[in-house]
Amino acid sequence: MELSAILLQVLNGLDKGSAYALIALxxxxxxxxxxxxxxxxxxxxxxxxxxxxxLQKILTISFTTIDESKTDFLGxxxxxxxxxxxxxFGEAVGATMIDWAVPLAILLAIxxxxxxxxxxxxxxxxxxxxxxxxxxILVTFGLAIVLQEIIKAYFGAxxxxxxxxxxxxxxxxxxVLLGFDPGTIIYPYWRIVYFLFAMVVVGAxxxxxxxxxxxxxxxxxxxxxxxxxxxxxxIDKRFTxxxxxxxxxxxxxxVMYTPINSPNYHMGMDFLVISFVVVVVGGMGSLAGAVLxxxxxxxxxxxxxxxxxxxxxxxxxQVVIYxxxxxxxxxxxxxxxxxKGVMES
Amino acid sequence: xxxxxxKDFLAWLFVxxxxxxxxxxxxxxxxxxxxxxxNAGYPDLMQRFVIFGIFAIGFNILFGLTGYLSFGHAxxxxxxxxxxxxxxxxxxxxxxxxxxxxxxxxxxxxxxIGYISLRRSxxxxxxxxLAFAQMSFALAASVLTPITGGETGLQTQLxxxxxxxxxxxxxxxPAPSLFGLEMGHSWKVSVGDWLWTFxxxxxxxxxxxxxxxxxxIRIFRSPFGMMLKAVxxxxxxxxxxxxxxxxxxxxxFVISGMYAGLAGGLMVSMDPLAGAERMQWTASGEVxxxxxxxxxxxxxGPVLGAGxxxxxxxxxxxxxxxxxxxxxxxxxxxxxxxxxxxxHPFVGKGWHLTLGLMFMLVVIFLPGxxxxxxxxxYKRLFRRGSHAQ
Numbered sequence: 001m002e003l004s005a006i007l008l009q010v011l012n013g014l015d016k017g018s019a020y021a022l023i024a025l026x027x028x029x030x031x032x033x034x035x036x037x038x039x040x041x042x043x044x045x046x047x048x049x050x051x052x053x054x055l056q057k058i059l060t061i062s063f064t065t066i067d068e069s070k071t072d073f074l075g076x077x078x079x080x081x082x083x084x085x086x087x088x089f090g091e092a093v094g095a096t097m098i099d100w101a102v103p104l105a106i107l108l109a110i111x112x113x114x115x116x117x118x119x120x121x122x123x124x125x126x127x128x129x130x131x132x133x134x135x136x137i138l139v140t141f142g143l144a145i146v147l148q149e150i151i152k153a154y155f156g157a158x159x160x161x162x163x164x165x166x167x168x169x170x171x172x173x174x175x176v177l178l179g180f181d182p183g184t185i186i187y188p189y190w191r192i193v194y195f196l197f198a199m200v201v202v203g204a205x206x207x208x209x210x211x212x213x214x215x216x217x218x219x220x221x222x223x224x225x226x227x228x229x230x231x232x233x234x235i236d237k238r239f240t241x242x243x244x245x246x247x248x249x250x251x252x253x254x255v256m257y258t259p260i261n262s263p264n265y266h267m268g269m270d271f272l273v274i275s276f277v278v279v280v281v282g283g284m285g286s287l288a289g290a291v292l293x294x295x296x297x298x299x300x301x302x303x304x305x306x307x308x309x310x311x312x313x314x315x316x317x318q319v320v321i322y323x324x325x326x327x328x329x330x331x332x333x334x335x336x337x338x339x340k341g342v343m344e345s
Numbered sequence: 346x347x348x349x350x351x352k353d354f355l356a357w358l359f360v361x362x363x364x365x366x367x368x369x370x371x372x373x374x375x376x377x378x379x380x381x382x383x384n385a386g387y388p389d390l391m392q393r394f395v396i397f398g399i400f401a402i403g404f405n406i407l408f409g410l411t412g413y414l415s416f417g418h419a420x421x422x423x424x425x426x427x428x429x430x431x432x433x434x435x436x437x438x439x440x441x442x443x444x445x446x447x448x449x450x451x452x453x454x455x456x457x458i459g460y461i462s463l464r465r466s467x468x469x470x471x472x473x474x475l476a477f478a479q480m481s482f483a484l485a486a487s488v489l490t491p492i493t494g495g496e497t498g499l500q501t502q503l504x505x506x507x508x509x510x511x512x513x514x515x516x517x518x519p520a521p522s523l524f525g526l527e528m529g530h531s532w533k534v535s536v537g538d539w540l541w542t543f544x545x546x547x548x549x550x551x552x553x554x555x556x557x558x559x560x561x562i563r564i565f566r567s568p569f570g571m572m573l574k575a576v577x578x579x580x581x582x583x584x585x586x587x588x589x590x591x592x593x594x595x596x597x598f599v600i601s602g603m604y605a606g607l608a609g610g611l612m613v614s615m616d617p618l619a620g621a622e623r624m625q626w627t628a629s630g631e632v633x634x635x636x637x638x639x640x641x642x643x644x645x646g647p648v649l650g651a652g653x654x655x656x657x658x659x660x661x662x663x664x665x666x667x668x669x670x671x672x673x674x675x676x677x678x679x680x681x682x683x684x685x686x687x688x689h690p691f692v693g694k695g696w697h698l699t700l701g702l703m704f705m706l707v708v709i710f711l712p713g714x715x716x717x718x719x720x721x722x723y724k725r726l727f728r729r730g731s732h733a734q
Binding site for chain 1: 414464468483484487633700705
């Protein structure tokens with residue numbers, strides 16, 4: 001196998017790995033802080049994606065004018081649909097806003113996802129801290145079904161395209177940069193954006209936990225909730241905020257994922273199972289482990305989808321993640337970076 | 346009686362009565378009346394009640410007794426289904442070898458997966474079983490197509506060898522039968538406006554389910570069952586007494602895998618078609634839900650949970666807008682349309698929404714499942730005095 005082919009697969013694995021890492025990061029945050037197994041996390045990813053779809057729909061709400069000078073093919077006066085944003089902000093600015101709907105949706109998604117997260121934690125999850133994990137799984141699974149059915153009722157069952165801005169459509173030739181022949185390693189711009197975005201989000205979450213007083217208290221609470229409570233600190237309130245942040249991370253992962261794969265109502269469930277595998281492989285309760293495992297499994301998956309590999313071992317592309325999970329869990333009982341005593345009873 | 350104590354025997358008799366009289370009990374509304382669509386007394390649905398009942402009873406032996414939450418039990422049901430169809434294709438159209446074979450194959454399969462997965466506990470065990478099941482599903486749908494029929498599924502065909510049967514006589518694919526009695530055969534009895542269907546396949550499933558239920562009760566009450574409960578309540582302490590819990594949990598895992606295989610075998614005996622989607626994680630999730638809905642670790646809970654989920658799945662998905670309009674037609678037009686609009690998202694294609702809400706409500710308000718909720722209610726109503734002591 002050539003070096004360029006290996007590099008290409010590594011790059012291909014990065015975008016899926018980024019999505020896995022972001023979802024798993026949120027799952028681990030929730031598990032580490034609240035001790036809750038959240039099966040609705042995939043649904044949060046999906047809601048984020050539909051924030052992008054909604055914003056795109058809102059921006060393209062149009063009014064109709066009749067242009068008498070032109071006619072359509074039936075001879076009637078042509079109807080021209082002009083989005084309101086073009087009228088309000090001028091044609092150029094309006095068109096740019098519509099074009100950049102997906103990145104703009106980040107601004108919409110952050111408050112929406114924080115609110116959804118707070119509402120979920122205060123309204124439902126709060127009552128399940130002391131209940132067995134099976135109950136938590138069941139109730140959040142029920143919630144996930146409800147959320148995805150609501151989205152299905154509003155947006156329909158089909159995939160809804162939400163393209164990247166025109167400026168970021170197209171591919172970048174990495175091969176030339178590294179001295180290979182042109183055309184050997186081509187990589188779409190948006191995937192570069194997605195990877196960088198994921199890195200920024202992961203970095204922001206880690207920095208928040210590491211360098212702020214708030215984060216320090218949360219980490220202390222993760223290590224020993226009771227003692228932190230005895231020190232007179234209201235840890236529950238901080239954990240609620242962490243739940244909101246975890247929801248926002250999943251939502252942002254969803255927003256930016258829309259150009260890579262057009263969203264539909266069951267995308268959350270599709271990612272959920274793998275995300276749990278990622279969390280467990282990384283080690284329950286380990287944030288760095290979740291990110292690391294996300295990228296490792298994403299890259300493994302992309303290697304296994306190569307034609308040469310499939311010819312060698314048929315069907316490997318379908319099972320490689322699960323196979324890797326089994327091997328890692330048997331070799332390292334607590335996952336890659338897991339701590340002792342978490343979730344083992 | 347039969348080696349059971351009085352209370353358990355009553356529970357068993359209760360289930361015996363339920364399944365024997367199901368064709369009558371489940372058809373409370375006269376044929377052709379407005380409520381006839383709430384009737385569940387037709388063979389296909391009743392077969393599913395008892396088959397999923399067996400699946401859930403078996404799952405409860407693992408999850409309810411040992412506390413090990415497997416997320417991959419659908420793989421054993423799927424393996425059993427494939428084994429069953431192959432017996433129907435190769436050996437004979439009689440269902441007995443198919444049912445036996447699917448139980449055995451699922452037992453071997455669960456022995457292999459259980460041996461590896463049980464090295465870990467807690468959520469690590471859950472993810473290992475999930476990973477194995479998802480692998481089985483992916484392989485069955487793609488690479489193993491010659492054995493499993495891939496995405497179209499595996500079914501009996503006219504040209505199958507069936508070495509024990511005489512050469513195929515007619516032009517039709519033979520239907521699965523029990524010594525000549527076709528599983529699809531039904532006796533219909535109509536009394537007044539009511540129509541009751543007594544189906545041969547259903548009664549075979551019901552008979553096997555009663556045996557399975559009996560065995561489950563015996564396991565629950567045996568020293569082996571006590572050992573499994575000890576695994577659940579304190580695995581570590583059990584280890585300190587010098588007992589290795591692994592063989593016990595593995596035995597429970599294999600037994601519940603065989604129950605799943607038996608359910609798969611019965612499924613293909615009723616309808617000789619096995620598809621890969623039976624192994625998907627959602628199918629594994631379903632049996633977890635049934636057990637929790639009914640009541641984990643209770644004897645009768647899983648049966649009730651299986652019945653409730655399968656019933657709501659069928660009934661809610663059947664209701665459509667026309668039907669809603671006829672129901673609300675006694676109201677003024679505006680109100681009628683309003684009611685239909687409100688109910689519409691919860692029925693027909695949207696029945697998943699109802700299912701999701703149902704899970705949430707049961708888990709929130711009935712932590713012990715249906716059985717836990719009912720017994721709590723019973724205690725509150727009748728034993729208030731003794732509770733106060």
